[in-house]
Amino acid sequence: MPKKHRVRIRIVSEQEQGQTIQEFQGERIDKDSHIYIRYEENLTDTPLTGEAAxxxxxxxLxxxxxxLIRHGAIQSEQSFRVGSRLPGFYRSPFVQLQLSQMTSRLQIDMQDVAGTVEWAYELFAHEESTGHFKVSLTIQEDPDHESE
Structure with missing residues (x-):
C-alpha cells in the first residue's frame, strides 16, 4: 500500500529572463522504488474561458x-537524466510542441518526508534550443494536514 504524506512545495525556476517562485500544497506518495510529488496548479484567467484553469x-522521482507529467488545461511530459537528451511534449489549447531536454545536473535528496530536488537542463523545442533552466524544489511536511 502506498504511503501518502501532505506536503508543502516551493519551486524556484531560473532562466535567462529571471526567476520565478511558486508555492503549492500537495502530497508525497511513496510507491515501490519511486517517490511521487503531486500538486495542482491554477492558471489564472485563461483566454479561452476567462477563468482559472x-x-x-x-x-x-x-x-x-x-x-514531470502535467494533465489538465496543459498537457506535458518531460524526463530528466544527467547526460541524456530525452524526448517530451507540451500541449495547450494554443500550441503543441515536441520537446527534448539535455540534463546537465540532477540531485535528489529526500529524507523521511522532506527533501530537495534540483536539476538544470537545456530545453529544445522542435530541435531548436530555447534556453537553459534551473529548477529547485523544496518539499516539507505540511503540519496542518495529517498523513495517510
Missing amino acids: KTMTTLK GSDTIK
Whole structure:
C-alpha cells in the first residue's frame, strides 16, 4: 500500500529572463522504488474561458531520473537524466510542441518526508534550443494536514 504524506512545495525556476517562485500544497506518495510529488496548479484567467484553469502536476522521482507529467488545461511530459537528451511534449489549447531536454545536473535528496530536488537542463523545442533552466524544489511536511 502506498504511503501518502501532505506536503508543502516551493519551486524556484531560473532562466535567462529571471526567476520565478511558486508555492503549492500537495502530497508525497511513496510507491515501490519511486517517490511521487503531486500538486495542482491554477492558471489564472485563461483566454479561452476567462477563468482559472487547473492542471495536475506529478513529479516521479527515481534514483537518477525525474519525470514531470502535467494533465489538465496543459498537457506535458518531460524526463530528466544527467547526460541524456530525452524526448517530451507540451500541449495547450494554443500550441503543441515536441520537446527534448539535455540534463546537465540532477540531485535528489529526500529524507523521511522532506527533501530537495534540483536539476538544470537545456530545453529544445522542435530541435531548436530555447534556453537553459534551473529548477529547485523544496518539499516539507505540511503540519496542518495529517498523513495517510
